Amino acid sequence: MTSELLDQALVEEATKKSGLVWVRAAGAPAARALWHVWHEGAVCLVGDGPGEQPLAGLTDGGSAEVTVRSKDKGGRLVTWRATVSVLGSASPEWEAAVAELKGKRLNAPDGEEMPARWARECRVLRLVPAGSTLALPSGSLAERPVPSPATTRRPAPAALPRLLAGRRRKG
Template identity: 40%
Template sequence: MTTEQAGAEIAAVMKKAGLVWLSWDGRRAAPAWFAAVDGAYVVLADRSGSAEQPLPGLAEAGQVEVVVPAKPATNRLAAWTATVRRLDPASEEWTAAAQVLRTERLNAAGLDTQLDRWRTEADLLVLDPTGEFTDSAHAYDEQTRTVSPSGSPAATRGKLPFILHRRPTRRTPLS
């Protein structure tokens, strides 16, 4: 597959996606929303622990694997690699990408100060496709892609709490 064909296939797959899963430096994949800007894909990565999407270390990563989920989110549509490039907040490219991201950002708080906040607290990162597919929709193999959930202190183990006015488990017949 040539680079142009790979770019066209990546563009077709990315049109169907609302978000992607990014995996870099051996880390667990993290969901990220993105916007397409001039054939490249831009993500916003939080730098200082603010309310933006947390993607720690992505700005320093050289490459990232981008996994595009299918609409029923139980399957992969494709997976491809990209190089990561940080945009300079003083450049016109940053302003153009930020304007496109701003329109894609749903439920944003503080729209009047959003771009200033992004300049100081976040990184705009461009994911440039390398043309290498690591997984595609038509390439099935026996490899399992299930991952056990990460540990969380929110998990409850043990006996369920007592519930008042619970319905009886056995219902009496109507006749």
């Protein structure tokens, strides 16, 4: 019993403090990095809509493995099995989860309209810990990024080298 309580405390504390978890749906070849919030004993996720993170493979009643990283060092802290449930947009659970998620969503294009968009176009999931912790995976688990229209790599503007050189001379 003590081991179960320690596992539960480790999962909750580590997951609360980490803004990113690695989630591998049952049968999926690789884990996917997802932002989340810890709310009422579970990880809450939003995605599968335009401009939101993909939640491929996570189905209602399914299972997943969640690996939590250290916010400071980025190393793996704990891996645990979860039961996945989809929250219905009219439910009190959905409202509570969305209130938490809304506060953590960075760079949302629609601000206050975000919950209405999520209700129309996205899925809100709850990943509840199921059982004790798992052994941490060995190896890097590095994978190629999932194809996405989002990118941070664009050609540098032609004037950028001159602008940067000008700052160095002034400073």
